Amino acid sequence: MNWTSIGSITDIPRRGARCVNTPEGKIAVFRTAEDHVFAIDDHCPHKGGPLSQGIVHGSSVTCPLHNWVISLETGKALGADEGAVRTIPVKVEGEQLFIALEALRNKAA
Amino acid sequence: MTEKLVIVGNGMAPGRMLEHLFEKAPGRYEVTIFNAEPRVNYDRIMLSPVLSGEKDYEQIIIHGDGWYIKNGITLYKGHKIVAIDRAAKTITSDRGVTAKYDKLVIATGSTPFILPVPGNNLAGVLSYRDLDDVQAMMLAAQSRSKAVVIGGGLLGLEAAAGLAMQGMDVTVLHLMPTLMERQLDPAAGYLLQRELENRGLKVICKASTKRILGERKVEGVELADGTVIPCTLVVMAAGIRPSAWLGKSAGLDVNRGIVVDDHMQTSDPDIFSVGECAEVGGHVYGLVAPLYEMARVAAAKLAGEDVPGFVHNDTPTKLKVTGIDLFSLGDFADGDDRQEIVLRDASAGVYKRLVIKDNRIIGTVLYGETADGAWFNDLKKKATDITEMRDTLIFGQAYQGGSPLDPMAAVAALPDDAEICGCNGVCKGKIVGTITAKGLSSLDDVRAHTKASASCGSCTGLVEQVMKLALGDSYNPAAVQPMCKCTDLGHDDVRRLIVAKALKTIPAVMQELQWKSSCGCAKCRPALNYYLVADWPGEYEDDYQSRYINERVHANIQKDGTYSVVPRMWGGMTNAKELRAIADVVDKFQIPAVKVTGGQRIDMLGVKKQDLPAVWADLGEAGFVSGAAYAKGLRTVKTCVGSEWCRFGTQDSTGLGIRLEKFMWGSWTPAKLKLAVSGCPRNCAEATCKDIGVICVDSGYEIHFAGAAGLDIKGTEVLGLVKTEDEALEVIVALTQMYREQGRYLERIYKWTKRVGIPEIRKQVLDDVARRKEYFDRFVLSQKFAQVDPWSERVSGKDKHEFKPMATIGMAQAAE
């Protein structure tokens, strides 16, 4: 895989998220309370809400627009709601974070 | 012929390696060791008991001088190796000794990380790594004065506890929000902090060290927020770095540590590396268990044996502070392919959490009771399927068929003088005492005899729990609606317990009230954050990540992800300068829509998130502050033109509205709070459908409350008539404070009123003048901390990260 550096884990607050702008669209990179890092499309499967702006709990995020709960690991909506966003592989090396964008391109293709 | 084995560093890893080697291949090597420390090999782990006075140096020596003689080892004490000549196969020490090797082992350990802050080289700044550090600390401790330990990880806390036992007054500074965050989740970190504080240590989290103060000697530490902590000793325990420079200067492959294969061989086949300086499989280590494994593998290799290589294994962490039991292992992050089992016993200070994936334990955090750590470690290592024992797993190995958690524990643990009913000042002891003395058995009886829960009723749930405690199973409390799936307690009980038990952080609430999840959910976290803000003004630090996005960025999110910006227009009044400033901002940032709101002010819609700080900066220059159009807090105070202009106006309704808004802006409330003041009963400001409204009349001010015009439509109730504007302000503020203290999160005033009853509210904020004053004073106190304009704070750089993408990956870079 082709890993692109996006910065340090310390750039993201715990239980928070930051965005990365890419040619594949905006990606939301999350850091959980226990320092696990996930990247998903910043685009809620419901009506496109910016998931990066939601409240992070456990390894899920609650969308800021209509409260769908999205799994950061699978990108799938949890509970009764149905839908999914694309997940992007993340690699953590020390404090440095990398994402593999090509995974998205392959999915898109 | 014997070969020459030369070792750089005489720490725990090579010591263990030699033991194995002498056993496997006695006499094969002639061994020479160079050690920068002027002493034999000792148990570094045990430095903490030496510091605390529980052991002395002699007791922690691993290999005494005799061992080196017996094994024919030449040990150069106090010699630091400064160069390796790989072509000549020699190494040279700083004292000029050169030795030839056939095989070389680099075991230089780690170097403490020294924060790059001014003053870090003053006398009295120490690290915590070797015996010299410990001796220097013990000497400094004789002064019995103040010490600061920077770093709340394993090393820092052991240093702090040791110094405290030596009689020093110790403050621990930790950059992260909770202690030992790498090993503990926030819940366990909270318990640890509480225990250390009980022992007299001071702990400051989120503390960023700016500089160390002093001329030649340390005099204090200054934090980024300006706080100065006077001290004569600073111990830096902010992490370690593998000491790999020697390998690097010799041209070996070095990443974070000296890169070795799974048999500890570096990129030069004659050079090995073991210990903290070595990097194997991408990992570097800081605990001895994996280092001992490296030692075993390296010894076998040197002895010419063929053994399986080094494999990574999680090592459990413990803290060696006498009386603190803590255990952490593996991966304890949440995940939806994982389940957690949490057990909290608030009275005993116990917290246990197991993280399960595919029916196997993958992580464990234990606090307060760690006896089962080894068992859980074993289950994890062997990947045992736990399906069968799932229900009782958390109770430990000895406990099969365990009992469920005791839901009464939190109430049982309350002291007798804990206040249960705030309205009537009734404590737990009084309720229990009266029940026993008078033989009471129903809630009504308890209300009649003690007055508990007889007023606003928000403590009913708790009173019932106290009754159950006193009466046993014969009493069945009414079911309460839990706050969310993380707890069995309802909002009211949580609010009362927060006050009764003086809980001041979210982890504290979750531990003491026995939350069933480790980090809460999107329902309970914002509610808890509000309760703590409201109950502990000035003490509680807002939890940013527990707020909804609008309150985090102080603007309203729109359906396309842009934001709207609404500045305050006090009482709906504005002027040419303000309007011009708004017009300029709209032009400059090409804001697509401008609208007059239903709340008598102007909304700029469609602002890009990254433009927000700049928009606010311009608005701020024109004198605007945030209109809090997003907040569970004071929104607008609508007014009409009143006696200033209107031919029917009886009082200065505009003036009162502005005064109310200026007095009350900034405060957080359970749900949004909208006010209005009309100048006469024609009511042009629509005051009779607001949360709180005022209708001015000739004889004074009629105060209304509990109206609604949103999801529900409801005319207001009349609270009463007051004569002066000052009195009107005092009553409105007291009413707001009563609501702030009792309302459930997201419950508007009209719903709260329905629960508590109009007479009770009227009694407390209108009739009882002394009580009204108390509410008023508490509101005023909390405003001291709330009236900070969030926009200007962010223009000055607060929460910068929110408004910038973390990275932008360009087309060029992303292309194949």
Ligand code: SRM
């Ligand atoms: C802008 C405005 C409409 C307008 O264009 O005039 C407005 C816009 C919104 N209202 Fe409103 N309300 C506005 C006046 C009102 C009024 C009238 C008033 O305040 O006099 C009401 C009825 C009075 C009341 O509150 O009882 C009103 C009842 C609501 C409700 C229903 C609340 C309820 O408890 O029944 C919501 C939903 C909520 O809060 O959960 C809501 C929520 C919203 C939100 C925040 C929707 C959201 O969650 O994103 C809208 C934000 C848009 C934005 O970004 O600005 N808005 N909203 C008004 C802003 C007033 C201001 O200057 O701050």
Ligand SMILES: Cc1cc2nc3c(=O)[nH]c(=O)nc-3n(C[C@H](O)[C@H](O)[C@H](O)COP(=O)(O)OP(=O)(O)OC[C@H]3O[C@@H](n4cnc5c(N)ncnc54)[C@H](O)[C@@H]3O)c2cc1C
């Ligand atoms: C206070 C304290 C408490 C600890 N508690 C625990 C614990 O509870 N559990 C646990 O598992 N681990 C604990 N550790 C960590 C553990 O002690 C280390 O992981 C272990 O000692 C590392 O062994 P090592 O052989 O790699 O390096 P070290 O033991 O550090 O030995 C390296 C030696 O090499 C010498 N040296 C360095 N450079 C040169 C050079 N150029 N020339 C010559 N000599 C050189 C150094 O002076 C040092 O003596 C603790 C550490 C400390 C400091």
Ligand code: SF4
């Ligand atoms: S409230 Fe009465 S006095 Fe005031 S503007 Fe309306 S009608 Fe005129």
Ligand code: FES
């Ligand atoms: S857009 Fe995310 S819940 Fe509607």
